[in-house]
Amino acid sequence: MAILGFLRDFPLHGYDLKNRVASLAGHVRPVADGTLYPTIKKLEDAQCLTRRTAPGSVAAPRHMLEITQTGTDQLRRWLRDPEPGFITDDNKWYVLLAFLHHLENPREQALVLARRREFLDQPAQLFFDADGTPVPPERLDSPFRKGLMQIHRSTNLTEIDWLDRQIADLNQRAGYAVRQRDGD
Amino acid sequence: MAILGFLRDFPLHGYDLKNRVASLAGHVRPVADGTLYPTIKKLEDAQCLTRRTAPGSVAAPRHMLEITQTGTDQLRRWLRDPEPGFITDDNKWYVLLAFLHHLENPREQALVLARRREFLDQPAQLFFDADGTPVPPERLDSPFRKGLMQIHRSTNLTEIDWLDRQIADLNQRAGYAVRQRDGD
DNA sequence: TAGATATACATCGACGTCGAGGTTAAAAAA
DNA sequence: TTTTTTAACCTCGACGTCGATGTATATCTA
Structure with missing residues (x-):
């Protein structure tokens, strides 16, 4: 890609x-x-x-x-309908993002961003007890695991914020384009 | 690991x-x-x-x-002296971080964090012109590339902030441990 | 003028990962 | 009672990546 x-x-x-x-x-x-x-x-x-x-x-x-x-x-097919890994793996996602402008339709671009947005929405459960119950950040012993989850949460919020603004923007432009085409 | x-x-x-x-x-x-x-x-x-x-x-x-x-x-050898990829690849780094507490010496822990800190310090140049000159975020046409660099910068700052606090904390504890051992 | 360096391309074997397929065993559903 | 589901383990071939190695060429340096 x-x-x-x-x-x-x-x-x-x-x-x-x-x-x-x-x-x-x-x-x-x-x-x-x-x-x-x-x-x-x-x-x-x-x-x-x-x-x-x-x-x-x-x-x-x-x-x-x-x-x-x-x-x-x-290239456009890969961008329009990316494999799951391109949504869930940060490294791959950033590569995809770097070329998403080659997918010229704003509506299609917005759909891809929405997939990422949806993925980021599901709360991350990274660590579990011996019995399998999830451990919330505040109950973690390791400061590194605590930091890991803090950073993860914070960076997620940053990206979600950007995604929401971008998606709104793209949809508005797509709507505008449609109204233009319809002579509205 | x-x-x-x-x-x-x-x-x-x-x-x-x-x-x-x-x-x-x-x-x-x-x-x-x-x-x-x-x-x-x-x-x-x-x-x-x-x-x-x-x-x-x-x-x-x-x-x-x-x-x-x-x-x-x-495990401790891998944590103490991680391969370059574990510092530069976000996915691998987070895995390392999840187990860094198994490296019991705070001074050694701080050294690993410092390696990551040093890596994050070098400014990221992601995109280049046809003639090879780097393109700053504000001159990028693609809003996705712009967002990519914004997000990258923002998440880097978040992590750097945490790293600095953590490193200071670990070094203080290491110093305290030394003073304790020396009967000071 | 000889060697080192950087550019530019290519191949090969080792290794890691994946996905498909298969096996066994207990519990739940038909 | 049979089937399905889930747990739990294992193997194999396809594929991708890496690192080592090799080649050719132009420029820079000794």
Whole structure:
């Protein structure tokens, strides 16, 4: 998703892509060559991108990568109907968010945000007693577990706040677009 | 780490462990059987835990798992000197935090928190222009990328705040412990 | 002019995770 | 009584990621 998402902005070669993916995914978590290049090849085989050899501006020749219509469609499908992990795993979610603008319909964007919003709504129960009853933060012995739950709660509220504002905004724009189209 | 960490609290059987790990790791991200049971076997082979068959309280017989001294030592090594990913990957970091209390020395605990603190200090540059210059949040077109960076910044500040208080607290306690030991 | 460095691409084996499938056993529902 | 459900455990193949290794090229440095 990150590869196609970045290529949707402008053509890039593998090396450049590698650095961009690395600084996005998490925050400068390196992506191994052994992951990137086979994935590029897979996307090329699936006709999601094309490759043009260009002289290297600094060193060895580059393979400039460009996204195709097939690739754009694939990217939009991934964004419109993301796998569960992209909603529940923070790292993946942030990657998705970084490219959600490529899904051009505000209503569809709002639907994706709503899925995340719904996920964040369910109260997190992280720790349990020996007998299986959930332990509330104030009854935890470990200050680290206490902090973990505090931070978790606080960051969740921050994101929920943003999500609500964003969803309202998108729905309003979608409504406006509909009224425009209907000549209202 | 999660397996040994939970067993350090009290003995558990695989199924119970599975649910606890699932609700901790991320937030109810299921852990596949094909991941859990081979890992338990690996830890058993490494003498990190022992297995006693007990009658199932509800159904099929359980394998009650208990951590050994070797396992405790291993857990403490992982906590004391975590791999880079445990500092930089939020999911892994939260798992580590959930068990950091098993590292009994407050000075060692503070050192781990300091590593995370140091990581959070470096300003995140997530997006770049076509020519490679970093794009500040206010110049981003996508509201999602803008929100992503806002949320990232805000949650970072929250955690930094907690880390600083916690580190100060631990160092004070460590100092006090030293003064106690020295009869001061 | 020789070596080091950074760019740029590629492959391969080791390892971890997942998901599907299967087994046993007790309790609950049909 | 049979079926279904849930608990509890296990294995296997597919797949993805990593890290090591290797190659070529242009620039910078000794």
